[in-house]
Amino acid sequence: MxxxxxxxxxxxxxxxxxxxxxxxxxxxSDRKIMCxxxxxxxxxxxxxxxxxxxxxxIREKFPTHSFIGEESVAAGEPCLLTENPTWxxxxxxxxxxxxxxxxxxxxxxxxxxxxxxxxxxxxxxVEDKMxxxxxxxxxxxxxxxxxxxxxxxxxxxxxxxxxGSNRDPEVxxxxxxxxxxxxxxxxxxxRGVGTAAVNMSLVASGAVEAYFEIGIHCWDVAAGAxxxxxxxxxxxxxxxxxxxxxxxRVLVANNKTIATRLxxxxxxxxxxxxxxx
Ligand code: IPD
Numbered sequence: 592m593x594x595x596x597x598x599x600x601x602x603x604x605x606x607x608x609x610x611x612x613x614x615x616x617x618x619x620s621d622r623k624i625m626c627x628x629x630x631x632x633x634x635x636x637x638x639x640x641x642x643x644x645x646x647x648x649i650r651e652k653f654p655t656h657s658f659i660g661e662e663s664v665a666a667g668e669p670c671l672l673t674e675n676p677t678w679x680x681x682x683x684x685x686x687x688x689x690x691x692x693x694x695x696x697x698x699x700x701x702x703x704x705x706x707x708x709x710x711x712x713x714x715x716x717v718e719d720k721m722x723x724x725x726x727x728x729x730x731x732x733x734x735x736x737x738x739x740x741x742x743x744x745x746x747x748x749x750x751x752x753x754x755g756s757n758r759d760p761e762v763x764x765x766x767x768x769x770x771x772x773x774x775x776x777x778x779x780x781x782r783g784v785g786t787a788a789v790n791m792s793l794v795a796s797g798a799v800e801a802y803f804e805i806g807i808h809c810w811d812v813a814a815g816a817x818x819x820x821x822x823x824x825x826x827x828x829x830x831x832x833x834x835x836x837x838x839x840r841v842l843v844a845n846n847k848t849i850a851t852r853l854x855x856x857x858x859x860x861x862x863x864x865x866x867x868x
Contacts, residue, residue, distance in 0.1 A: 664865075745849060
């Protein structure tokens with residue numbers, strides 16, 4: 592049977608590539624910073640322009656679909672997942688990197704139908720790497736198949752994580768205590784490239800074994816979750832329970848052994864759900 596969402600996925604790849612070009616061009620010009628929830632939660636004109644471009648381009652082809660986008664939600668649009676086919680978009684994942692010219696910036700496009708992820712597209716635009724994952728059909732980077740690492744010994748792992756943008760000292764303490772415990776298991780190293788979508792794609796590629804974060808949003812992880820799953824990895828909650836796209840918590844790993852070992856060390860702290868009223 593023909594894939595009902597092939598045309599949508601092809602369009603997502605084309606749109607992500609064009610959006611990546613816009614970001615690369617903007618990197619060469621003045622990047623005017625604005626703040627959202629705090630002085631470290633940044634947004635730029637480029638985030639807004641790229642999101643408008645992506646929405647308009649997808650809406651033209653798929654006018655009945657729903658949309659959740661980082662900048663639209665910031666502007667007051669609802670962040671509710673319905674049964675309708677829904678595009679979940681982060682136009683510039685790694686806005687802080689973009690502002691500073693730190694070269695890991697991604698366009699992240701996830702597509703969910705009846706609340707089930709169908710495909711994910713992550714375009715790491717400075718590296719020119721197009722990661723894709725289609726439910727049941729595998730994950731690819733620039734057309735080459737992706738496979739997670741086969742490591743089962745936690746001592747031989749690299750784990751990605753991020754500090755996020757919450758500067759509440761109690762939260763920062765929990766983040767550091769978790770990183771400290773994980774480092775001291777011991778593991779080979781802790782990394783983080785400043786974009787959830789690329790951190791997840793690195794798990795899918797086998798370059799690192801795991802990535803976890805509390806405080807991310809659905810648009811940061813919707814695409815990456817499909818890519819990791821399709822590369823053979825696992826996606827779950829930081830407490831080991833099932834992954835919930837709206838919970839603002841994610842743990843992805845190459846396998847369950849590594850994931851459940853990390854769960855033991857993660858100090859969970861509250862983060863208001865994306866779909867909270
Ligand atoms: C952020 C990045 C970052 C993560 C933050 C996200 P943004 O997304 O993914 O790696 O630590 O939690 O909010 O704001 O650059 O789209």
